Amino acid sequence: MARNIDGTEISRVMRAEMAQQVAELQAAGVTPGLSVVLVGNNPASQAYVASKTRACETLGMKGQTLNLPEDVSKEELFAVIDRLNSDATVHGILVQLPLPAHLPYKAVLEHIHPDKDVDGFHPQNAGLAFVGDPRAFIPCTPAGILEMLRRENIPTRGKHVVIVGRSLIVSKPLASLLMAPGPDATVTITHRHTPDLAAFTRQADILIVAVGKQNLITADMVKPGVVVIDVGQNRVPDASSARGFKMVGDVDFDAVSQVAEAITPVPGGVGPMTITMLLANTLQAARARVTRSQPS
Amino acid sequence: MARNIDGTEISRVMRAEMAQQVAELQAAGVTPGLSVVLVGNNPASQAYVASKTRACETLGMKGQTLNLPEDVSKEELFAVIDRLNSDATVHGILVQLPLPAHLPYKAVLEHIHPDKDVDGFHPQNAGLAFVGDPRAFIPCTPAGILEMLRRENIPTRGKHVVIVGRSLIVSKPLASLLMAPGPDATVTITHRHTPDLAAFTRQADILIVAVGKQNLITADMVKPGVVVIDVGQNRVPDASSARGFKMVGDVDFDAVSQVAEAITPVPGGVGPMTITMLLANTLQAARARVTRSQPS
Numbered sequence: 112m113a114r115n116i117d118g119t120e121i122s123r124v125m126r127a128e129m130a131q132q133v134a135e136l137q138a139a140g141v142t143p144g145l146s147v148v149l150v151g152n153n154p155a156s157q158a159y160v161a162s163k164t165r166a167c168e169t170l171g172m173k174g175q176t177l178n179l180p181e182d183v184s185k186e187e188l189f190a191v192i193d194r195l196n197s198d199a200t201v202h203g204i205l206v207q208l209p210l211p212a213h214l215p216y217k218a219v220l221e222h223i224h225p226d227k228d229v230d231g232f233h234p235q236n237a238g239l240a241f242v243g244d245p246r247a248f249i250p251c252t253p254a255g256i257l258e259m260l261r262r263e264n265i266p267t268r269g270k271h272v273v274i275v276g277r278s279l280i281v282s283k284p285l286a287s288l289l290m291a292p293g294p295d296a297t298v299t300i301t302h303r304h305t306p307d308l309a310a311f312t313r314q315a316d317i318l319i320v321a322v323g324k325q326n327l328i329t330a331d332m333v334k335p336g337v338v339v340i341d342v343g344q345n346r347v348p349d350a351s352s353a354r355g356f357k358m359v360g361d362v363d364f365d366a367v368s369q370v371a372e373a374i375t376p377v378p379g380g381v382g383p384m385t386i387t388m389l390l391a392n393t394l395q396a397a398r399a400r401v402t403r404s405q406p407s
Numbered sequence: 408m409a410r411n412i413d414g415t416e417i418s419r420v421m422r423a424e425m426a427q428q429v430a431e432l433q434a435a436g437v438t439p440g441l442s443v444v445l446v447g448n449n450p451a452s453q454a455y456v457a458s459k460t461r462a463c464e465t466l467g468m469k470g471q472t473l474n475l476p477e478d479v480s481k482e483e484l485f486a487v488i489d490r491l492n493s494d495a496t497v498h499g500i501l502v503q504l505p506l507p508a509h510l511p512y513k514a515v516l517e518h519i520h521p522d523k524d525v526d527g528f529h530p531q532n533a534g535l536a537f538v539g540d541p542r543a544f545i546p547c548t549p550a551g552i553l554e555m556l557r558r559e560n561i562p563t564r565g566k567h568v569v570i571v572g573r574s575l576i577v578s579k580p581l582a583s584l585l586m587a588p589g590p591d592a593t594v595t596i597t598h599r600h601t602p603d604l605a606a607f608t609r610q611a612d613i614l615i616v617a618v619g620k621q622n623l624i625t626a627d628m629v630k631p632g633v634v635v636i637d638v639g640q641n642r643v644p645d646a647s648s649a650r651g652f653k654m655v656g657d658v659d660f661d662a663v664s665q666v667a668e669a670i671t672p673v674p675g676g677v678g679p680m681t682i683t684m685l686l687a688n689t690l691q692a693a694r695a696r697v698t699r700s701q702p703s
Contacts, residue, residue, distance in 0.1 A: 217540075238534025241583075242575050244513075269602050277586050279538050286582070286596070287537075290573050295600040297607065300582070304591040306565050311593065 113371040122383040133171040143397035144173035145203040146195050151181035156207050166386050196224040203229035203393035229392035243291050248392045253284040255384030268295035273315035277302040281321040320361040330366035339374040342381050409667040418679040429467040439693035440469035441499040442491050447477035452503050462682050492520040499525035499689035525688035544688045549581040551680030564591035569611035573598040577617040616657040626662035635670040638677050
């Protein structure tokens, strides 16, 4: 029976460590600050943004939300970002996605100063991450997965990591990070055009699934002893829940747990790590600012 | 017996196409220009730079070499790059590597304006390429390999591409490009920490080898019908040659040719494509400049 990789518990430990680091920065006169820009009134986005800023405050960081109307113009949004870019008390900026269709999200993300791009979505950060530059902000979900593997003492060197999905914000950065010197994994990236998915997933020592499709991975598709990281977040009807739905991943959890060595549950696996890594990136941004402003 | 993929011939065809495009730009008043900065007197670098600028001129482009002394300071080198960055007649800039040890090559490459970075080594271009942005300059060797596959009508969708090596300028960009929508390949990246290399190379429909180790890939390591792209450039003693050496790739060419469907020879495979793609990138830079200066 697979061991559960408990993202909630790993997050709790990390956040306690970070609260200590925030206190040290504050003693040196710097309070790490995250500003979240939210356009419109999407309830899911509102809830997500609230949990991000609340998490900041729990750690002693400053969390601020700027709520702009649904019909804000590109120019107005850019002006808000300009102001945050030049505000020395703001170390991290993120614009909550998705944006309304009239706003060009790529240009918006590129407007955030790379030094404050704690989501790691600016092409300059993608490039720095790609070349292994330590200045890069790693997008939160891949960063969280690497941190989970490290803290669970799951080795990656010489292991075959199979990634299902090829998204720009999860799978591609993960592939790039895991194949690099240090993690040293052999990496295979599969996706909708992979003819025989099971032929690849069965080879995996570590299987990472980030597609968004319930029960995509069944027990016959993995080898005994595999470590499974399930990034899927799928909402399925559940009459027994007050909300009328529950969240499940991309992996048939109960069946695959019989075969795997370790597995992340959904919820409670990768999910909690994502906001934790956003906090870690904001802390990294604040520290980098302090370092830059030291006389050299 | 494998078909030879003739990089010299593909280059010839591409250069003829590009000469036509250069003529059209010239008729519109723009001569694409490439400036190569060469520091010191390394004979191999001198020869390589000369062949780059000569190739430019053959196409009707302007090729210029700036030769700086071995002991040039970082500040002097940056000043030269600044001047090229702001010179409207210069569309592409490349600094020939390797640089002397006292010059910080990463900072030097980042000093080139990304719009003129025709080698594609600036982190911003790496990032744009990573996210599939068409503004990106793709590094010349991976770009050349993709172009060869396209022009040889070798499909990649649904195919398993196995890459041996994980270099930042060849393997990683190739992996990123080949897994993306369009090429749609399933991609595996192997390297020195892959315990059983042959277990992976035998799965390859397309095998790309970029390590720099003679005879790394032998006939028993590939499956019948594989397409082999050999990026290796190894100098081996050859008494029958006037130079005393010959170039060979990473693949045991004679033996693997008995098994493969198609293979790139060394020399005459990937090598000739690299300078051709540098010319293509310079042309792309000149075109982008023309487009940007149009009233919108």
